[in-house]
Amino acid sequence: VIKCLLSVASEFAHLHGNIRVFCRVRPLLPSDHAENLEHHCISSIEEVLNFIRVFPPCSSQEVVFEDISLIVQSALDGYNVSIFAYGQTGSGKTYTMEGPHPLQDDTMGIIPRAVHQMFNSVVELKDKGWKYTFTASFLEIYNETIRDLLVDKTVKKEHKIKRPTSNAVHVTNRKYLNVETVLSLIKIAKQNRATACTRMNESSSRSHSVFQLKIEGLSKKGNITSTLTLIDLVGSERIDKSESRDRLKETKAINCSLSNLGGVFIALANKDTFVPYRNSKLTYLLQNCLGGNSKTLMFVNISPKNSSFGESLNSLRFASKVNKCVIGTAVANRK
Numbered sequence: 001v002i003k004c005l006l007s008v009a010s011e012f013a014h015l016h017g018n019i020r021v022f023c024r025v026r027p028l029l030p031s032d033h034a035e036n037l038e039h040h041c042i043s044s045i046e047e048v049l050n051f052i053r054v055f056p057p058c059s060s061q062e063v064v065f066e067d068i069s070l071i072v073q074s075a076l077d078g079y080n081v082s083i084f085a086y087g088q089t090g091s092g093k094t095y096t097m098e099g100p101h102p103l104q105d106d107t108m109g110i111i112p113r114a115v116h117q118m119f120n121s122v123v124e125l126k127d128k129g130w131k132y133t134f135t136a137s138f139l140e141i142y143n144e145t146i147r148d149l150l151v152d153k154t155v156k157k158e159h160k161i162k163r164p165t166s167n168a169v170h171v172t173n174r175k176y177l178n179v180e181t182v183l184s185l186i187k188i189a190k191q192n193r194a195t196a197c198t199r200m201n202e203s204s205s206r207s208h209s210v211f212q213l214k215i216e217g218l219s220k221k222g223n224i225t226s227t228l229t230l231i232d233l234v235g236s237e238r239i240d241k242s243e244s245r246d247r248l249k250e251t252k253a254i255n256c257s258l259s260n261l262g263g264v265f266i267a268l269a270n271k272d273t274f275v276p277y278r279n280s281k282l283t284y285l286l287q288n289c290l291g292g293n294s295k296t297l298m299f300v301n302i303s304p305k306n307s308s309f310g311e312s313l314n315s316l317r318f319a320s321k322v323n324k325c326v327i328g329t330a331v332a333n334r335k
Ligand SMILES: Nc1ncnc2c1ncn2[C@@H]1O[C@H](COP(=O)(O)OP(=O)(O)OP(=O)(O)O)[C@@H](O)[C@H]1O
Pocket: 025, 026, 027, 029, 057, 059, 087, 088, 089, 090, 091, 092, 093, 094, 095, 096, 100, 201, 203, 204, 205, 234, 235, 301
């Protein structure tokens, strides 16, 4: 397995595309010890991957955010920015994107930190003549159905994706909020996410969550419009491992939408005339945030458990494919 990991890792080293891929290995949890862990596995992953950007288990949320804060910041310059968290259930995707206790300072994840950074920067940019407005939305894609995480679970509204023009994607009935209120609603959104029990993680999220911040900046020098999209992808484990038979349809939809995401990246990299955005709700929703006009970063989250080694390898293979994708230089949306 280590030999295999080495070969995947060396692909990372030689083939850098312009979708950046960062790897984060979560620490061991007290509950992991029951599984007869072999600690050397963690060091193996770190060792073989230490020549790309790998965040070892001890990396704090602050350290992780420091490395992506520039790309987040570029959304204020008019670039569409998308950041994904990919990995098996329980590998730390939600921890990375949201944090375990939303809004608790030291463990805050990327979403609240990004919003705070936007707030702070806007104050500075105001002195330079820029005025920004932000509106946020928080959606979930569960079994190819869109749900709005900013409205109560009991409110049933149908959401459809529409493309009124080639550079606009609309979701019907989507709720937008001023960014001042969205931080406290991250907590509600977290509670509203669809969860189901799997053998691997009792509170496993079975949905993609998509946080989008629409940014409009006005100044005498010009205007910018952009979208910062932060995506916590569904767990990537293969069907045979989750063993939730009654959820077979759900797991198939999950696997299908994740492989379609990979397919979109590959089509973009190959400069194919047809990119299969419409094959899944996720890629259709993100159509304008992926591709040559945007900056894309993917975290591949890894569990240190020995029993997760196969899934870790699988995640690294996917990340390796994504890492090879050269999709062109990002262009700012400025007028
Ligand atoms: N870097 C970390 N430091 C400390 N604890 C972590 C870290 N990453 C993850 N954890 C813990 O590991 C457990 C699983 O993490 P998390 O829920 O983020 O996984 P996930 O990949 O989002 O799973 P799911 O697919 O079910 O959403 C949680 O208890 C979380 O608090």
